[in-house]
């Protein structure tokens with residue numbers, strides 16, 4: 035038996051290794067911190083996510099649940115030791131199939147798959163799903179991961195490398211994929227230095243409380259090393275941040291009161307050994323808990339923010355025509371109410387990062403979706419000029435909207451500024467879930483009317499959105515929902531109101547759709563009611579009302595490139611097949627019932643009626659390197675790849691010659707935030723403009739025509755057509771201000787127009803459209819629901835990379851399925867990944883993606899955004915299918931078995 039501080043010996047990836055044994059240490063910690071093998075990821079430290087999966091004597095284990103002592107004298111294989119074999123080349127298969135998006139789950143997936151393939155080189159899909167069922171992925175919907183595991187034998191097939199001018203539409207592997215499959219990608223928790231201090235936060239255990247902090251120096255003195263405690267009093271700047279500057283209301287460290295559970299009141303900074311010896315339960319603080327409503331059904335007895343009467347943050351409003359009169363005159367009216375809960379983003383990477391000083395510049399490398407916003411918020415809190423803060427986004431292990439808001443950046447920045455030393459912080463799973471934003475819970479009512487032919491006459495929508503303790507993206511949700519609540523349907527008379535209301539729940543922020551998924555659930559449910567009332571097929575009813583080119587939206591905007599009817603038309607054969615299959619099954623079964631549902635989406639890309647620019651720089655250096663300064667954070671959705679594909683075709687050189695720089699606020703121009711499905715469109719358009727501008731510069735320099743071909747060969751740039759070739763010697767050109775000999779920088783800002791008091795205007799320049807069919811099976815005795823198959827038709831305008839687009843659809847469907855059937859975040863109760871359930875491999879249906887290309891007049895190459903859209907129709911399609919199968923009309927999400935059973939009973 036090993037005594038404390040004995041050495042432990044292992045064989046790791048075929049090499050001997052020894053570390054000091056400290057009782058209870060996790061194998062994951064030893065691998066990452068002692069041996070520097072940071073390819074093994076930690077998502078929960080509780081055996082729930084599988085990100086830490088390694089092989090112990092050949093068997094997959096969770097390294098976070100395995101003590102280092104138990105692993106002594108064992109043979110350990112981590113992602114760093116995974117090599118292609120004669121029978122499998124898993125990592126190449128993951129790249130070939132697009133199985134890694136953000137990549138944080140990829141090492142765990144690869145290790146679990148390696149163990150399977152060693153024993154069973156040709157697994158069935160069911161066997162692969164079973165073997166990988168303990169590893170969670172929040173991005174991919176698992177489809178491409180299972181594809182890759184079932185197609186792992188080495189292949190002679192080279193990766194697709196499109197020629198110049200053929201990048202758009204090519205199914206190329208993601209350009210940033212190799213580090214993800216090798217385990218060398220650097221996420222927020224992966225970068226450190228030997229002298230980095232650790233930062234831990236003291237957080238409120240109450241939903242709301244006043245507090246007084248006691249003698250922290252005496253408490254910290256219990257640790258052997260130098261340990262610092264910093265509170266709000268130590269913050270040198272304005273202790274306030276927020277994604278929308280006019281509403282910035284959140285302190286980096288609470289001052290005298292906390293407004294939600296998990297809010298930080300202090301940070302403790304020191305070396306890890308000293309922090310481990312402190313008893314954080316005895317931190318000197320006196321709490322006075324307050325009444326704390328955390329949902330909309332409880333009326334607060336106190337103002338959560340003194341400046342916001344009735345806890346109302348903001349109301350959004352759109353109206354056109356005369357909805358009340360039109361409803362009165364309608365032949366059919368459907369009215370309904372639906373409540374939805376808090377939903378957690380549940381990315382597998384908890385927030386993490388490191389800060390250090392580079393001269394008088396504070397550098398922060400942390401997970402983020404919005405580096406410039408992080409820079410400005412952090413600078414404000416720390417009293418620095420923005421140019422004295424440099425944000426280097428670490429690879430993001432998922433974001434889905436929540437990593438738009440700063441989390442630990444001001445905290446590690448404060449620690450680095452105060453101590454002068456690098457400071458590192460890694461959130462635990464529960465502090466990530468407690469302290470970061472969620473999807474807005476909603477309480478919505480609507481009425482929709484039709485005439486006798488089934489044409490929509492009017493809609494009224496009224497929604498309260500629980501925006502939690504701080505503003506975050508509450509204003510965006512309240513304004514975006516009324517614009518979208520009609521769905522992609524012609525609605526001549528309309529009024530929609532959405533209110534963002536504070537409670538003492540966690541702040542609600544951005545989560546794939548900004549409130550639109552909630553509103554779509556109600557609208558699409560009522561559309562099924564109306565189709566039934568009109569005696570029409572539910573899909574045909576939607577086609578009858580689908581927006582067409584030249585129609586005006588509820589905001590009065592004339593729309594072009596409208597692809598919703600094309601999506602619904604593409605679904606028709608699948609719809610009729612599915613209805614037939616369900617009817618046949620139901621005729622032979624009494625307790626298991628199958629149903630089919632359909633729902634649509636539309637979604638405006640980018641900010642709502644506000645400036646939203648991106649700037650892109652492309653340069654060629656004197657030594658012939660072609661660089662794209664790509665400031666858009668790629669959180670797994672693929673912007674590094676698709677934006678480069680766009681730039682490549684605009685310039686006329688192959689994608690394979692591009693070197694991607696950034697994002698990094700010190701190196702890349704502002705590409706805005708990765709949100710609202712804007713990067714492929716807005717930054718893509720800036721990339722197109724920059725590519726074209728650089729091409730024009732080259733053509734002018736060589737005096738060649740527009741259709742000339744470019745070839746970059748070392749330090750020679752050749753420009754040729756069918757009659758001549760001109761050569762540009764790059765070494766002979768002067769170097770410009772950005773360090774290149776040939777360079778272009780272009781900015782694009784979508785042409786929108788702010789909304790007036792009635793919500794009329796041009797909120798977005800580009801919309802995307804889609805529709806999905808869900809096929810489900812309901813156990814009418816148990817109330818359980820199995821989604822069997824999804825068919826998703828989405829109008830992308832132009833498909834830049836089909837493989838990455840499919841990955842977005844599959845991942846969005848997984849999140850929509852979770853929203854419909856299982857996900858509900860309850861503060862204080864579901865702050866981990868075993869109480870908060872997200873879909874696993876076993877929950878996923880088969881998925882068919884259908885892409886429509888109806889060009890948008892404004893989008894680059896006609897393209898439209900996709901990321902948010904794909905989640906929106908999933909939950910309403912599933913709910914409509916449950917109702918079709920069983921009669922159960924779900925009015926409160928998620929559709930847990932007891933709610934389904936109650937709804938079946940109510941229907942009977």
Ligand code: FES
Nearest residue numbers: 077079081084098
């Ligand atoms: S980190 Fe080990 S299972 Fe999640």
Ligand code: FES
Nearest residue numbers: 136139171172173
């Ligand atoms: S790719 Fe699996 S969690 Fe992101």
